[in-house]
Amino acid sequence: MRATLVEKELGSPAQSEAERLNPSEFGLLYERHRLSVYRYLRARTHSDADALDLTAETFERAFTGLHRFRLRDGGVQAWLLRIARNAAIDAHRRHRPTVDLAGADAQLGRVAVEADRRDQASVEILDLVGRLPSDQQDALLLRYAGGLTAREIGFVIGKREDAVQKQIERGLAALREAF
Amino acid sequence: MTTTDTIETRLLQALSVEPSADGLRWLDQRIAQVAARPVAIPRRGLSTLRLFLRPLALLAAFILLTGAVAGGLGLLDQLFESSGMPGWRVAWDRAERLDLAQTDTGITITLERAYADLNQVLVGFTVEGLEAAPVSGHGEPYPIEWTADLRDPAGRLAQEWATSGTGTAITDPNLSAVGNFWEGAVTPVAGTWVLTFTSVGFNAGGFVSGECTVGATDPACVSPPPSAMVDGTWRFEFELPAPAGTVVTPNVSVTQGQATLTLTQLRITPTMITAGIALRVAGGTVADWGPAIGLGPWAPQTISIRRDGTEYATNSSTHVTQDPDAQGPYGDVNEFMTIAGADVATGTWEFEFSELRYRASIYDPIEGEGIHLVGPWTLTVAVP
Numbered sequence: 001m002r003a004t005l006v007e008k009e010l011g012s013p014a015q016s017e018a019e020r021l022n023p024s025e026f027g028l029l030y031e032r033h034r035l036s037v038y039r040y041l042r043a044r045t046h047s048d049a050d051a052l053d054l055t056a057e058t059f060e061r062a063f064t065g066l067h068r069f070r071l072r073d074g075g076v077q078a079w080l081l082r083i084a085r086n087a088a089i090d091a092h093r094r095h096r097p098t099v100d101l102a103g104a105d106a107q108l109g110r111v112a113v114e115a116d117r118r119d120q121a122s123v124e125i126l127d128l129v130g131r132l133p134s135d136q137q138d139a140l141l142l143r144y145a146g147g148l149t150a151r152e153i154g155f156v157i158g159k160r161e162d163a164v165q166k167q168i169e170r171g172l173a174a175l176r177e178a179f
Numbered sequence: 180m181t182t183t184d185t186i187e188t189r190l191l192q193a194l195s196v197e198p199s200a201d202g203l204r205w206l207d208q209r210i211a212q213v214a215a216r217p218v219a220i221p222r223r224g225l226s227t228l229r230l231f232l233r234p235l236a237l238l239a240a241f242i243l244l245t246g247a248v249a250g251g252l253g254l255l256d257q258l259f260e261s262s263g264m265p266g267w268r269v270a271w272d273r274a275e276r277l278d279l280a281q282t283d284t285g286i287t288i289t290l291e292r293a294y295a296d297l298n299q300v301l302v303g304f305t306v307e308g309l310e311a312a313p314v315s316g317h318g319e320p321y322p323i324e325w326t327a328d329l330r331d332p333a334g335r336l337a338q339e340w341a342t343s344g345t346g347t348a349i350t351d352p353n354l355s356a357v358g359n360f361w362e363g364a365v366t367p368v369a370g371t372w373v374l375t376f377t378s379v380g381f382n383a384g385g386f387v388s389g390e391c392t393v394g395a396t397d398p399a400c401v402s403p404p405p406s407a408m409v410d411g412t413w414r415f416e417f418e419l420p421a422p423a424g425t426v427v428t429p430n431v432s433v434t435q436g437q438a439t440l441t442l443t444q445l446r447i448t449p450t451m452i453t454a455g456i457a458l459r460v461a462g463g464t465v466a467d468w469g470p471a472i473g474l475g476p477w478a479p480q481t482i483s484i485r486r487d488g489t490e491y492a493t494n495s496s497t498h499v500t501q502d503p504d505a506q507g508p509y510g511d512v513n514e515f516m517t518i519a520g521a522d523v524a525t526g527t528w529e530f531e532f533s534e535l536r537y538r539a540s541i542y543d544p545i546e547g548e549g550i551h552l553v554g555p556w557t558l559t560v561a562v563p
Binding site: 043123140 | 186187189190191192193194195196197198199202203205206209210211213214
């Protein structure tokens with residue numbers, strides 16, 4: 001029998017409980033998912049500090065909303081990244097008056113500006129991703145920073161799996177052509 | 180979709196960033212405090228909060244070991260050096276050197292060192308002979324896992340006295356190094372400790388991390404790697420001196436409004452300060468409580484433990500009295516633990532909470548985050 005994420009994290013609970021997250025296991029949930037949440041948010045923010053702030057906010061929201069989790073909504077990681085995405089959008093709205101951005105899309109390329117720990121190829125590819133349409137950016141970040149499948153991404157952004165797959169493929173094709 | 184494409188590989192590499200060590204430490208502590216809030220289901224006797232620190236240690240250790248293979252003791256040295264936990268480092272430096280090895284089913288566990296004070300017991304060990312760790316859906320190797328029973332000189336199993344437990348580990352291709360801690364009121368006598376491992380390995384659940392949900396069709400989800408845990412018996416006996424530390428039971432209280440906090444016990448050891456603090460609310464029931472947390476980055480902490488002006492950072496707490504009907508006269512007890520200790524206990528200790536949240540019933544919903552109380556409450560005790 002194939003194990004699911006929730007079953008693993010909650011220690012194989014009874015079937016009737018498998019769709020609920022137990023607050024006492026929140027530490028394990030955080031441990032497992034903090035890096036993917038951070039990476040997704042790091043790609044959407046200007047700095048390590050902003051990404052850490054939003055990562056903390058994501059897990060705070062998740063903790064206070066554990067009772068709202070439903071397995072049928074895409075699984076734990078998709079649920080967390082949906083919260084993270086909303087937190088990033090909220091933060092962008094809050095910061096809009098003080099940040100010189102054309103829109104949320106413009107944030108992505110700014111990651112590349114901080115090239116202190118990245119090679120030139122990484123800088124270039126993130127610059128290119130930052131120029132893609134926002135729906136393609138979203139899909140690529142959730143896939144390659146957040147580690148979600150196309151189906152899970154569909155739960156996050158409210159699209160069908162095949163539509164997400166097309167966005168990913170179009171985004172990758174655009175990157176191949178430009179790189 | 181494949182992940183072997185050059186562009187995909189470059190994209191993955193570009194996005195595979197790590198947070199700064201300081202930032203990660205802040206995040207771990209912050210989430211530990213968030214998780215210490217009142218919740219709808221009582222925490223288990225063995226808290227998982229300390230597990231937050233393990234990834235930090237793993238991450239730092241992997242960075243240190245890039246391109247280098249170290250011997251067992253060197254690996255453990257690096258593990259504790261990079262843990263970011265001053266108390267752990269002290270425990271490791273002061274631990275008794277044991278160098279005891281046991282082999283079963285082709286796997287050798289070597290007990291390198293052990294340490295005990297009145298707050299925690301540390302065992303540092305290495306594991307050789309395991310198959311290579313399977314790689315998760317995120318391309319990261321699964322961490323080593325182990326199952327062990329610890330019996331103290333009084334004959335008690337750790338489950339009888341430890342309120343929480345945690346581990347920090349590192350794996351290179353040939354060797355794993357582990358630091359296993361048990362936290363709680365350690366028996367104050369010298370004598371023989373018995374540690375028995377019953378399984379060790381990787382990927383206990385045969386599970387692909389992060390990728391799989393019901394209905395997922397990825398090959399890694401359909402056919403996840405099998406559990407690589409190995410059952411066996413690796414039994415060790417070792418002697419430790421009487422644990423260091425000072426325990427006081429001041430039972431000092433301070434009241435603000437309807438809420439009274441009481442410092443019921445203080446354990447001061449070289450590796451950790453543990454404060455048992457109870458909350459009682461006049462005319463009400465306290466089923467669970469914790470310091471309130473502010474929102475946003477670098478939010479001010481709502482709990483402070485200090486001695487003569489020196490601050491001791493806390494990073495976790497354990498809910499001691501799970502059953503409201505079993506509470507003593509001071510109410511519901513939490514133990515708050517610091518990341519560093521003190522060799523000398525004397526001085527004036529202060530424990531300050533600026534804001535609290537509590538729940539009147541463990542069945543109360545989470546969304547309200549409990550009942551919010553504003554202080555401050557400052558408990559002061561002079562240890563001669």
